[in-house]
Amino acid sequence: MNYTNIAFIPLHLNEMLSPKMHDEFYWPTLKKVIVELYNQGMKSLVFFEGDYTPFINTIKELPKGWGIAWFEKTDIRKAKEILGGHTCILGGIPISLLISGTPNKIKDYVKKLLEDIKPGGGVILSSNIALGLTKEVPLENIKTLINTVKRYGKY
Secondary structure, three states, rough: OOHHHEEEEEEHHHHOOHHHHHHHHHHHHHHHHHHHHOOOOOOEEEEEEOOOOOHHHHHHHHHHHHOOOOEEOOOOHHHHHOOOOOEEEEEEEEHHHHHHHHHHHHHHHHHHHHHHOOOOOEEEEOOOOOOOOOOOOOOOHHHHHHHHHHHHHOO
């Protein structure tokens, strides 16, 4: 992937929309933008803030390989089940776990998550918020995350 051809699209307010309003007003314009970017040779990195589960099937209306869907509150396992083989998924690591969890809790969580989502690829592990790793995350927890992914994330 050419990283100079990526459009970052941070989305807001989707939890406040009913599925009817999403499908009638929100999604058609967003879909048109993403498809047009794709047709112009650009991939999109879309941050789906909130729980996008009620609307996740609409993402399959986009061309296969259109870009990356970064989920904040959507269960990454459910996203992989629905979008696997169609859309690259980003997220899965709650920032709250990284900030306040113990290294053992982080290791157990990441190991289990990888067992569930690794088959078939198409997932990039990341914190579930666009702020990424903040200064509140203990260095020991960052090291644990990295080492766990290195150990259990290999194909």
